[in-house]
Amino acid sequence: MIGKIIETFTELTMEWLKDILEYETKGKGMTKINAGVEALVKKYDIHEGMCFLYIPHVSASLTISEGFDPPARMDVVNFYERLVPENQPWFEHTIEGPDDSPSHIRSTLTQTSLSIPIDDGCLTLGIWQGIYLFEHRAHHAEQKGMPRKIFVRFLKVS
């Protein structure tokens, strides 16, 4: 372990900013949202602080995963499809379709909230990291006619 002090802020201003991102999903899969979140970091001119993401859904979730090679992303998507298959005979909640209970389960296995630091004007994402909206329903947009929302809060330190 090597602890290196980078910077200490003792005479500082803290600001609190809030926004919402909305995405239309097209069936099951992972939608990369780096650009949307980074655009908000720029919009509010945040150089240091924290980004809090929250998804208010039970059949779509958040995850951070490999963000460049599409086959790598397909392996993640296919893993969850295999780990939590539809139409299990022991499912009790079936009235909202075969993909509803798997959606809830896959959401609990991934994330509802993420906290990402901001450093030098950018999210501290690793070079390979993508932030993803993970849609677990086959026909969310068509059925509900509404986009998925992600609530964003920033603690801006300057």
Next chain:
Amino acid sequence: MIGKIIETFTELTMEWLKDILEYETKGKGMTKINAGVEALVKKYDIHEGMCFLYIPHVSASLTISEGFDPPARMDVVNFYERLVPENQPWFEHTIEGPDDSPSHIRSTLTQTSLSIPIDDGCLTLGIWQGIYLFEHRAHHAEQKGMPRKIFVRFLKVS
């Protein structure tokens, strides 16, 4: 992606509040704690800010999932029972009972910390979202005689 600015707080007061929630669990299963957390939001009169939940246990965890249809919740509970069954022949840690290692594993698959925004005096939970204390031990309360704790911190912005 549609980014909509909702509000910016630049002349603000930030307060920091801390509390503890305690729940007696009755064997494995999910206990909905929305009411307990929302009561604290009201108690401290928080209209905008952030709620941080932390569970200091290794055999109980936190998750956000479907909060209304009991069969939907049963499917989540039963999924984890099937994914991480007791009495696996390859378990090495068995001295604390057959449900102990599965408890640790199920905790790592779900959450220890959650960060939920507060908006207009309420947690920004989606309409179907329940916050759950997920007990993974069969007889925690009887064995230990103590409730499960959840540490709560609020960043109150006004």
Next chain:
Amino acid sequence: MIGKIIETFTELTMEWLKDILEYETKGKGMTKINAGVEALVKKYDIHEGMCFLYIPHVSASLTISEGFDPPARMDVVNFYERLVPENQPWFEHTIEGPDDSPSHIRSTLTQTSLSIPIDDGCLTLGIWQGIYLFEHRAHHAEQKGMPRKIFVRFLKVS
């Protein structure tokens, strides 16, 4: 549910501190990092506030789990080895080795960010809780020649 007010901070000072922890990993497995994080809490003399941990990698992750009995930790490690085995015939992303896609998947099943309160000068970890850097690659250090990083942010309240 019993909500007990512990303390309210209304005339307070908030500070923001940032640091980085670095660890050399030796193949797959869980490295306990409690000492590294607690050392930073002490270094910055934080008695109350929040610790935010973020790992900027896609093949190593964070988790909080049982921190004392080595066999208990082995059961967690072995579970993920069994849940997400290498060399699945349906993997499409194989050019970076048989452990790469499983690494991404195991990262999504565990955590990229953690938020841990600080109370009375210490992280509010439960007595059995260990914070772990979970390395999912067999030969990360040898292949890449660089340590795993964890970005740390503190909100210090006093």
